[in-house]
Amino acid sequence: MSDALQLPVVDLSSPDRFSTANSIRQACVDHGFFYLVNHRVGEDLVKKVFEQSNKFFSLPIEDKMKLARKNYRGYTALYAEKLDTTYLSTKGDPKESFYIGPLSDDLNQWPLEEDMPSWRTTMETYHQKVLSAATKLLSLIALSLKLEEDFFVKVGALTEPMAYIRLLRYPGDLDPSSEEIYGASAHSDYGTVTLLMTDGVPGLQICRDKSVQPQVWEDVASMSGAFVVNIGDMMERWTNCLFRSTLHRVLRPRQDRYSVAFFTNPNKDCIVECLKSCCSESCLPRFPPIKCLDYLEERVRLTYGL
Numbered sequence: 001m002s003d004a005l006q007l008p009v010v011d012l013s014s015p016d017r018f019s020t021a022n023s024i025r026q027a028c029v030d031h032g033f034f035y036l037v038n039h040r041v042g043e044d045l046v047k048k049v050f051e052q053s054n055k056f057f058s059l060p061i062e063d064k065m066k067l068a069r070k071n072y073r074g075y076t077a078l079y080a081e082k083l084d085t086t087y088l089s090t091k092g093d094p095k096e097s098f099y100i101g102p103l104s105d106d107l108n109q110w111p112l113e114e115d116m117p118s119w120r121t122t123m124e125t126y127h128q129k130v131l132s133a134a135t136k137l138l139s140l141i142a143l144s145l146k147l148e149e150d151f152f153v154k155v156g157a158l159t160e161p162m163a164y165i166r167l168l169r170y171p172g173d174l175d176p177s178s179e180e181i182y183g184a185s186a187h188s189d190y191g192t193v194t195l196l197m198t199d200g201v202p203g204l205q206i207c208r209d210k211s212v213q214p215q216v217w218e219d220v221a222s223m224s225g226a227f228v229v230n231i232g233d234m235m236e237r238w239t240n241c242l243f244r245s246t247l248h249r250v251l252r253p254r255q256d257r258y259s260v261a262f263f264t265n266p267n268k269d270c271i272v273e274c275l276k277s278c279c280s281e282s283c284l285p286r287f288p289p290i291k292c293l294d295y296l297e298e299r300v301r302l303t304y305g306l
């Protein structure tokens with residue numbers, strides 16, 4: 001991994017907001033991916049989330065299946081998801097995951113308190129902290145697009161946003177002869193921004209230009225303590241492809257790999273439509289306006305082959 005790609009670094013706590021906004025713009029135009037540092041999500045909390053995640057995935061499969069995914073929350077077993085929906089031959093991705101959605105409703109599923117006493121509070125705290133980092137980041141993204149800082153607040157995106165934690169485990173001990181090469185097959189994320197933490201085991205790759213064939217894939221180096229942030233498809237639609245929703249995938253690891261993704265999707269009724277600053281007579285909107293929930297439901301349906 002010595003020649004792995006180093007991404008641009010964005011400092012979320014820098015007092016110079018305009019210069020930070022400029023570096024975000026550059027990173028989103030060039031890569032659609034960057035490292036986020038000084039995000040104020042404590043190291044101890046991140047460590048606890050990985051410990052609790054490890055503990056949950058170590059449970060017997062029967063126990064995990066008691067919390068099987070409902071209403072987009074809960075456990076998905078190995079091979080349940082196929083992120084590359086264009087790839088017809090494989091059975092699904094060899095990873096297991098657990099989703100925790102907005103804390104404001106009662107739809108989340110939690111392991112029994114007596115089995116995992118600090119699970120729920122750890123995940124709830126992480127949800128709140130990362131959402132607040134994402135909210136701050138979105139205000140800088142608004143600035144970077146020459147919009148008012150509170151643009152995403154004003155369009156309702158941040159009123160009860162559909163924000164999800166996805167805990168992930170990619171097993172390292174799969175049958176070496178099995179056909180899957182990828183732990184997570186090639187995909188782009190659906191929402192505005194994703195904030196990813198990993199345990200440092202390599203595997204993440206990005207394809208910077210999805211229109212060039214054959215595709216060129218580059219390894220992404222992890223940076224201890226930093227989030228790897230990437231732009232999702234709704235932000236790509238908002239910016240009329242100025243900001244890229246970059247294709248990425250995860251190679252099947254040689255040892256167990258754990259990661260925690262945080263997907264920031266707008267409020268379910270928020271309309272995502274081309275920003276005025278991103279279109280002109282010579283650069284027409286490439287996508288029609290969509291309602292966030294309709295768009296997400298369609299993407300999730302394809303991922304699960306429903």
Ligand SMILES: O=C(O)CCC(=O)C(=O)O
Pocket residue numbers: 166168184189196198204248249250259260261
């Ligand atoms: O596990 C990773 O490093 C990436 C996960 C990912 O891309 C996703 O869950 O959308």
Ligand SMILES: [Fe+2]
Pocket residue numbers: 187188189194248
């Ligand atoms: Fe992803």
